[in-house]
Amino acid sequence: DTAVSQTPKYLVTQMGNDKSIKCEQNLGHDTMYWYKQDSKKFLKIMFSYNNKELIINETVPNRFSPKSPDKAHLNLHINSLELGDSAVYFCASSIRANTEAFFGQGTRLTVV
Amino acid sequence: AQKITQTQPGMFVQEKEAVTLDCTYDTSDPSYGLFWYKQPSSGEMIFLIYQGSYDQQNATEGRYSLNFQKARKSANLVISASQLGDSAMYFCAMRPNQAGTALIFGKGTTLSVSS
Numbered sequence: 201d202t203a204v205s206q207t208p209k210y211l212v213t214q215m216g217n218d219k220s221i222k223c224e225q226n227l228g229h230d231t232m233y234w235y236k237q238d239s240k241k242f243l244k245i246m247f248s249y250n251n252k253e254l255i256i257n258e259t260v261p262n263r264f265s266p267k268s269p270d271k272a273h274l275n276l277h278i279n280s281l282e283l284g285d286s287a288v289y290f291c292a293s294s295i296r297a298n299t300e301a302f303f304g305q306g307t308r309l310t311v312v
Numbered sequence: 313a314q315k316i317t318q319t320q321p322g323m324f325v326q327e328k329e330a331v332t333l334d335c336t337y338d339t340s341d342p343s344y345g346l347f348w349y350k351q352p353s354s355g356e357m358i359f360l361i362y363q364g365s366y367d368q369q370n371a372t373e374g375r376y377s378l379n380f381q382k383a384r385k386s387a388n389l390v391i392s393a394s395q396l397g398d399s400a401m402y403f404c405a406m407r408p409n410q411a412g413t414a415l416i417f418g419k420g421t422t423l424s425v426s427s
Contacts, residue, residue, distance in 0.1 A: 233414055233415075235415075240419070241351075241401060241419070241420050242417070242419055242420075243403065243415075243417040244417075245414040245415070245416070248412075248414050250411065250412075255411070255412045256412060256413075256414055288355065290357060292357075292415075296411075299345075299362075300347055300359045300362050301347075301359070301414075301415055302359065303349075303356065303357035303358075303359075305355065305356050306355050306356065306357075308355075
């Protein structure tokens with residue numbers, strides 16, 4: 201059983217489109233995250249939810265909107281995609297602040 | 313502000329040798345956790361080891377150990393008896409022990425293990 205699963209694994213889309221990435225965790229964790237890994241492999245936090253409440257909202261264009269329907273799911277919706285949005289997006293979850301985060305397999309988004 | 317520095321962009325080691333990957337951090341928080349992750353070429357992020365800032369002993373997990381020197385603000389990862397499968401990118405990360413925080417990552421070190 202996959203602990204943190206993201207879909208899709210690959211996403212190729214044209215500029216200007218709207219797309220969503222879904223994430224689900226079956227670990228019973230309270231906290232979920234979205235990270236972005238750029239072309240230089242640098243990982244940066246985008247958003248975090250704790251029990252469906254947004255607790256971290258880094259400086260991210262407002263074209264990016266997370267949604268957490270319940271504490272096991274955290275989706276990422278991106279409007280009006282731009283070339284610079286091309287990256288790998290990772291979903292992760294953790295029990296609480298001082299524990300390790302478990303990552304999904306990543307979604308490689310390519311905007312053409 | 314918190315910061316993680318990994319100064320080695322690439323490291324090369326032969327099978328069965330030990331290797332140390334450097335990590336220094338900067339934080340004003342009194343309580344925090346330090347983490348190492350492995351990212352193989354397949355892309356997934358694999359958690360390796362955790363060290364709490366108040367832990368008296370260095371963390372160990374199988375062939376991985378964390379050389380924690382709090383006064384120097386360093387948290388180096390030591391991999392003993394390297395294997396070909398250890399070839400990957402390794403990330404050091406830190407998080408304050410408080411709600412509303414997330415892992416802050418270093419830029420990573422690429423480890424190449426040769427036979």
